[in-house]
Amino acid sequence: MLAQNDDGKVHYREEGTFVKDDVKKLYYYHFKVLEGTQEIQFIFEYSPRVLKDPEKNRQLIKDALWEYVEEYSEDGKVKVEGLFKWKMERIFDTVYPIRNLLDISFYDTEDNYLGKLNQTFLGFGKVGWLNEKEASLGLTPSKIRPGTWTIEIAVASIVTDKCHYTMEVFLLEEESRPGNKVRKRKRTAVNSGVEKSKVRIEESRWYAGELHVHSNHSDGKNSIDEIIRGAKREGLDFLALTDHDVVSGYDFIPQDKNFPIIKGIEITTFYGHALGLGVKSLINWRRGGEVRGINSIVDEVHAQGALFSIAHPYCIGDPVCAGCRWKFKKTDYRLIDMIEVWCNSWRSRKIENYRSFKLWDKLLNEGLKVTGVSSRDWHDVNKALEYGPLPKTFVYTNSLSEDKLIESLKKGHVFVSSGPMVFFSAEYWNENYICGDEIKASARKVINFTVKVKNLQTFAQLEIIKNGFAFFKKDLPPADKLRVSFSDIPSFEKSDNKELEGSWYRCEIYTKEDKELLCFTNPVSIRVF
Numbered sequence: 268m269l270a271q272n273d274d275g276k277v278h279y280r281e282e283g284t285f286v287k288d289d290v291k292k293l294y295y296y297h298f299k300v301l302e303g304t305q306e307i308q309f310i311f312e313y314s315p316r317v318l319k320d321p322e323k324n325r326q327l328i329k330d331a332l333w334e335y336v337e338e339y340s341e342d343g344k345v346k347v348e349g350l351f352k353w354k355m356e357r358i359f360d361t362v363y364p365i366r367n368l369l370d371i372s373f374y375d376t377e378d379n380y381l382g383k384l385n386q387t388f389l390g391f392g393k394v395g396w397l398n399e400k401e402a403s404l405g406l407t408p409s410k411i412r413p414g415t416w417t418i419e420i421a422v423a424s425i426v427t428d429k430c431h432y433t434m435e436v437f438l439l440e441e442e443s444r445p446g447n448k449v450r451k452r453k454r455t456a457v458n459s460g461v462e463k464s465k466v467r468i469e470e471s472r473w474y475a476g477e478l479h480v481h482s483n484h485s486d487g488k489n490s491i492d493e494i495i496r497g498a499k500r501e502g503l504d505f506l507a508l509t510d511h512d513v514v515s516g517y518d519f520i521p522q523d524k525n526f527p528i529i530k531g532i533e534i535t536t537f538y539g540h541a542l543g544l545g546v547k548s549l550i551n552w553r554r555g556g557e558v559r560g561i562n563s564i565v566d567e568v569h570a571q572g573a574l575f576s577i578a579h580p581y582c583i584g585d586p587v588c589a590g591c592r593w594k595f596k597k598t599d600y601r602l603i604d605m606i607e608v609w610c611n612s613w614r615s616r617k618i619e620n621y622r623s624f625k626l627w628d629k630l631l632n633e634g635l636k637v638t639g640v641s642s643r644d645w646h647d648v649n650k651a652l653e654y655g656p657l658p659k660t661f662v663y664t665n666s667l668s669e670d671k672l673i674e675s676l677k678k679g680h681v682f683v684s685s686g687p688m689v690f691f692s693a694e695y696w697n698e699n700y701i702c703g704d705e706i707k708a709s710a711r712k713v714i715n716f717t718v719k720v721k722n723l724q725t726f727a728q729l730e731i732i733k734n735g736f737a738f739f740k741k742d743l744p745p746a747d748k749l750r751v752s753f754s755d756i757p758s759f760e761k762s763d764n765k766e767l768e769g770s771w772y773r774c775e776i777y778t779k780e781d782k783e784l785l786c787f788t789n790p791v792s793i794r795v796f
């Protein structure tokens with residue numbers, strides 16, 4: 268229980284110190300809310316916030332970087348030599364100084380998780396608040412019931428020897444803010460002069476989107492309106508809002524039927540990050556003071572009708588990016604819907620992206636249905652490109668809506684590109700199939716495949732991957748439109764596991780000169796019966 272001071276208003280204050288042994292632990296602090304309380308206000312601060320010593324930073328980055336590359340096996344596409352140095356300098360520029368990271372969450376008297384405090388509300392003099400109608404970004408407004416409330420500190424990262432924190436909570440008998448200014452306002456269109464359209468786009472085609480975006484409700488730089496403007500500038504048709512462990516942004520999503528926003532969340536655990544796409548409410552990865560089993564979290568995402576997507580699985584991990592690497596050894600991959608296999612620009616993240624592709628191919632070889640997608644992990648839509656073009660995830664659907672997008676993502680009707688468009692299809696017994704589809708083959712008959720490429724601006728190479736191996740390669744010249752065909756007869760070899768019979772084929776297109784990935788498709792799978 269927090270100590271209660273008597274300075275006129277009800278006021279709790281607590282302070283303490285975290286050390287490196289506290290990393291990946293959860294701490295709970297309880298305080299009593301009195302009858303008549305209308306609002307809870309709080310101030311949190313911890314210091315130091317960062318590790319200043321450049322040499323110590325270098326050492327931490329070096330260790331993390333080693334883990335990042337150590338399992339990476341050379342397959343002729345990238346040379347590890349030189350990359351370490353290149354990555355070291357880039358990462359140092361980006362992450363120095365490495366930070367301590369504490370996350371502060373709230374729970375009401377019923378132990379309902381109310382969200383996590385946005386980093387903006389951390390610091391001396393910065394006051395966060397929570398009442399029935401309004402709350403600091405990141406928190407869900409809720410009735411201030413009398414009883415025992417809980418504050419949780421998740422110690423995500425401590426890189427200094429010690430980290431001192433102070434926590435103050437104030438109980439107010441009336442709401443300090445007018446409230447409702449934003450939340451109850453009927454928001455009909457983006458406040459950017461964009462015309463509100465009367466009809467939803469109902470056209471069967473490929474739509475471009477970004478599935479991993481942070482707003483100022485977690486650690487993103489932009490408001491949701493700014494993000495939408497940035498996304499439209501980039502030619503995107505939709506996006507997913509995936510703030511860290513919070514959904515308070517949903518109330519700020521404008522009703523623009525021509526620019527749907529998939530309601531998502533980034534489940535940001537100590538041992539890996541994952542997106543829930545299409546969720547209805549908060550998903551909490553902590554329970555009883557511990558990190559929940561990953562498969563039960565996946566089940567909860569599915570119970571909400573949403574998709575579970577592993578985010579940046581091989582990203583550099585602790586402490587450079589605390590908790591970012593996927594380390595859930597007990598992951599049941601049969602439950603996983605999607606994997607981010609292409610994170611950010613290919614040039615800057617190719618080591619981890621290759622590894623993610625390898626994991627994906629392994630799962631496809633096990634007969635699993637997992638959709639490969641891209642992710643910018645957008646935190647600032649106005650940031651200039653640093654290391655080459657960013658990918659977009661293209662989804663085929665007959666109607667641009669949140670539900671239809673989710674449906675098509677699940678089916679794998681998806682390709683990813685940072686430039687040219689690639690359309691992969693197959694024909695079997697006069698039926699047409701697109702990437703993501705499964706052909707049920709019952710006879711030894713030729714399957715004809717077609718790859719159509721649009722807007723290829725450089726000399727490139729098309730590679731067809733069959734069951735994880737290069738099956739077919741072809742050089743492509745720059746062209747507005749190209750068409751490549753090939754055919755194959757599905758393997759009818761019997762295996763003990765019926766699920767494993769069959770083949771899958773997917774496309775990759777690289778620049779000829781330096782093997783930068785330009786685009787890839789999801790697989791067409793053949794199941795043999």
Ligand SMILES: [Zn+2]
Binds near residue numbers: 540578
């Ligand atoms: Zn993440």
Ligand SMILES: [Zn+2]
Binds near residue numbers: 479481533644
């Ligand atoms: Zn993220």
